[in-house]
Amino acid sequence: MRILVIDQIGLSLDFIMRCKDCGHEVRAWFAPREDGKRNDIADGFVTKVSDWRAAMGWADLIVLTDNSSLMKELAPYHKKGYPIFGPNAAGAELELNRQKGQDVFKRAGIKVMDSVEFNDYDKAKDYVQRNMLRYVSKPNGDVDKALSYVSKSPRDMVLMLDRWKVENPQNQGFILQQFRAGVEMAVGGWFGPKGWGKHFLENFEFKKLMPGDSGPNTGEQGTVMRYTEKSKLADKLLLPLTAHLHSIDYRGYFDMAAIIDEDGVPWPLEATSRPGWPCRIIQDALHVGDPAQWMLDLLHGEDTLEVLDEIAVGVVISIPDYPFTKYTGRDTTGYPVYGTERLATEDIHLCEVKMGQAPNERDGKIVYEKMPVTAGDYVCIATGTDYSVTGAQMRAKRAIKKIEIPNSPGWRDDIGERLKAQIPELQDMGYADGWKY
Structure with missing residues (x-):
């Protein structure tokens, strides 16, 4: 089988090696590093491609590793029926937009905790001070894990919101859920x-x-x-x-x-x-x-x-x-x-x-x-x-x-x-x- 791995996060090497051991022909695309330089993960282990689009028609199976990027670019290939195993844009939204995910769960009959979405740290801080309860913070997406926090009390939740306002002013949004x-x-x-x-x-x-x-x-x-x-x-x-x-x-x-x-x-x-x-x-x-x-x-x-x-x-x-x-x-x-x-x-x-x-x-x-x-x-x-x-x-x-x-x-x-x-x-x-x- 011809397998194309599209790796946005650089963690597919073990899967690639196991596929090759079973006799599959594997090509892989790795996203550039955060500084824009070429990613050298898996060098010497697998044939790498510089343009994943050019390899889409070659593959019998296309494996995606993440939903943090390329969802929009891959959408036409999903629609045309390419053999893509992995996330799509609509699925990614359930994770990357946490409030949207909670709404979908609720419509499906799943009990959900009350949660409020924020993009503004001051508004989130006012919310905590107004209710004086213990909260859990979760960011939209899986990029900035620092915004995942389980508070011990209202005071440390307010403290973290103050710090994030300075350290991470350009946040992608986050939700506050009451601790359970x-x-x-x-x-x-x-x-x-x-x-x-x-x-x-x-x-x-x-x-x-x-x-x-x-x-x-x-x-x-x-x-x-x-x-x-x-x-x-x-x-x-x-x-x-x-x-x-x-x-x-x-x-x-x-x-x-x-x-x-x-x-x-x-x-x-x-x-x-x-x-x-x-x-x-x-x-x-x-x-x-x-x-x-x-x-x-x-x-x-x-x-x-x-x-x-x-x-x-x-x-x-x-x-x-x-x-x-x-x-x-x-x-x-x-x-x-x-x-x-x-x-x-x-x-x-x-x-x-x-x-x-x-x-x-x-x-x-x-x-x-x-x-x-x-x-x-x-x-x-x-x-x-x-x-x-x-x-x-x-x-x-x-x-x-x-x-x-x-x-x-x-x-x-x-x-x-x-x-x-x-x-x-x-x-x-x-x-x-x-x-x-």
Whole structure:
């Protein structure tokens, strides 16, 4: 199969390598770096194209990695029936315009929390001071994670709004939702012309940089996930959206995160109408067989995806100054990723990496060899699978020990641990059926 990957965010390398290992011919387009320079992620691993439009007719399958850009440019290709697996403009709007998403959920019969959209920090501050409640802030889109904030009280919400007014005056809009206590859980599924595939992905994200859910919010520092054919959360959040997703011709992965309160009511937090990262990479640790054929089949209305009946734990491995490199400007390229010379492995998934030269030890001597080296600060994902969270966590930690990266690599060593208390709590309310800690 001829596969074209259109990568707006630079995280498709592992998928590309797995496709090539299965004999597929892959070409890839990577968006330029933020400074406008050429993106060197995946150099030496895949044939790159400078113009994705020129390669559209060549491909049997076109895979998109994100919805943050190119949705308007890709719309004519969606309309003409090109074999595109991934988000479209109407689907992206559910995520990038959070208030629009909440309105769609409400019309589908899903209970939603009251929320108010703002573009003006002063108006948001007045709103908080007038109501004196605890709020959660979420930006439109997934670009500026700094605007995602769970306040402890009205005073720190006002403080953050004051700071954002100075630090990020040109915001794309954000919403304030009243804080609701509970357990956060998400569920996603693969959607095609005949609706949902039979496998739903229940998952738990660990969003903070440091153990104990402390430090800055990186969006997703690690994730625990499991496929199931029966999901109470999917019944309540995904199935009601079936008609809407059909109406917008959505194709690909769609995910909903929610807070489940003490009464067992799931309150939607946000939709992810695209592959989530590193979620999408960790999913491949649970997929059986060809990494791409099932995608093409789903576009044709066939559900052929096969998955392991296990739990997967995925852990992000990064190097300094992650997640602040774009502000500090530190050069993070050229550090060897020792232990990945065999390239695609079952449990180490390369991300911002390219092929380069680095010193290695052979027969008691230092020689320079061709090997994977860093092309950014988000280096790779380590995964482990097992029938329990603790077993999968142990295997992921074992995978981490296989590799060596100079420059003080970092990762969280507690991904999954909070589920020891949360899984029994959820199961008492009928959720997380089949999960074992």
